[in-house]
Amino acid sequence: MKHIAWTGTIAAAIAASAPVAAQEKPGFKDTPMLPGGQWHVHDSDRPYPATVAPGDAPGAPPSDAVVLFDGKSLDAWQAKARPWTVRDGAMTSIPPLGGRGENALVSKASFGDVQLHLEFRSPNPPLHSSQDRGNSGIWFMQRYEIQILDGYQNPTYADGTVGAIYGWKPPLVNPSRRPGEWQSYDIVFERPHFAPDGKLLRPAYITAFLNGVLVQNRQPWLGGTIWRDLGQYEAHGDAAPIQLQDHGSPVSFRNIWVRPLPETAASYDFEGTVK
């Protein structure tokens, strides 16, 4: 049985609101048992959620966030070929010397289930068109790409526009801002699960908001991203880096933070068994 951390702050708050029962934990033990067989409805022993201080402004990192880019340091990253540029609080992708190949930026830390916030800015004036206009992408676990593109009045194939699971699911809508304006992504990524023999037990899922608008609603992934082909799963570990794509467009980023998440139960039956 777990017990709550009975802090003075919580005790004082309850004492102020219910002075007669100041020493009692609020809740019940005579209510029905919830699925899972651990807690009653309104259980007095059920642990409180941890206190997290929200960011000072919309999009700012909360107190338990891991900040991956604060506008100054690239210390949390390593570039495939050469460091991206940092200027005026933003980092910008640059191609490898000679301009051939890609110069992706890879987080030094690895993540499984994770909440991610970042802001990006497409080049202004726009360069080129379609997939060559502001192309980047967030590659969770270095395998699963949600697309970054200049999606403002930029015709391209639907499963390759901004907000798309590349090569699989177009975004629900296109809430793009104009090139040169900062745009935000808020994403929950759930990693896939594999059996010891490599068989897929549960796909990856993504929920994504672009500029505060839902573009992917717990969408299962077809598999790892492959250009011009069907996504495929190949068994991998429980955590891997986040990768930002360099696709030859000078896309800028700022305010990048993550919150590693507890594993999400796939589903419940109403006997309370986690499947």
Ligand code: MG
């Ligand atoms: Mg891309």
